[in-house]
Amino acid sequence: MEFTKPQLIGFGGGILLLLGIFLPIVSMPIVGSVSIFSSGRVDGYILLGLTIVSLFFVFQNTLRLLKFTSVISLLMVLISFVYVVLKVNNLKGDLAKDLEGNPFGGLAQAMASTVQIQYGWVFLFIGSLLLVYVAFAKNTTKATVNEVTPDIQEQPVREILKSTKTKLVAEDYFSHNAGNHIKPTSQSELKACPFCAEQIRIAAIKCKHCGSMVEE
Incomplete structure (x- = not known):
């Protein structure tokens, strides 16, 4: 089975998104690295299901349905990213406020500073954006082809009509001149x-x- 270029891009986006679900999105002391799937939130399972369905739509080349799954996946990734960033910032702020004046406050702040956003987000964003691109770029290309095709189809007809008209004019001119020079x-x-x-x-x-x- 031969796949089109948009399908190949869609497969690449789906695989990146699938990898991003299991790659670390944030690292915390003691707990270690946490992925969107292992975070315990339901959005990780929903995103996994959307990714599998999106890959199926790409395989079947049903890009109209891919619009919904790809857009929802991108929105979920964006919302999850904003949630995690806000959660990390609030955690650091609350910890610094609660341990103010505590002799172990410096140690706690040092541990809080190790909470970092990880590279899993890169896979999540690139994968979901590629799926959205494939879903909407296909329709744009199709519309462009439909707009150009009538002009291409009319060109041979125009050339034939032009050639026929020229031939008729030439024959009429020749017959007229021949009639003037050849007398019965x-x-x-x-x-x-x-x-x-x-x-x-x-x-x-x-x-x-x-x-x-x-x-x-």
Whole structure:
């Protein structure tokens, strides 16, 4: 089975999105790295289901349905990213406020500073954006082809009509000129050949039909 270029891009986007679901999106002390799937939130399972369905739509080349799954996946990734960033910032702020004046506050703040956003988001965003691109770029290309096709189809017809019109004008012109230069011979200028009885000119000395010499 041969896949189109948009389908190949869609497969790439789906695989990147699938990898991003299991790659770390944030790292925390003691807990370690956490992925969107292992975070315990339901959006990780929903995103996994949307990714599998999107890959199926790409395989079937049903890009109209891919619009919905790809857009929802991108929105979920964006909302999850904003949620995690806000959660990390609030955690650091609350920790610094609660441990203000505490002798172990410096150690806690040092541990809080190790909470970092990880590279899994790169896979999530690129994968979901590629799926959205494939879903909407296909329709744009199709519309462009439909707009250009009628002009392409009309070109041979126009060339044929132009050629036919030119030919008719040339034939009419030739016939008109030929009629002006070639005048029909009147009956008074003809006589019968004494050998074959065909009509020849009075001034002729040789019959053009039988080749006999005609006396004047």
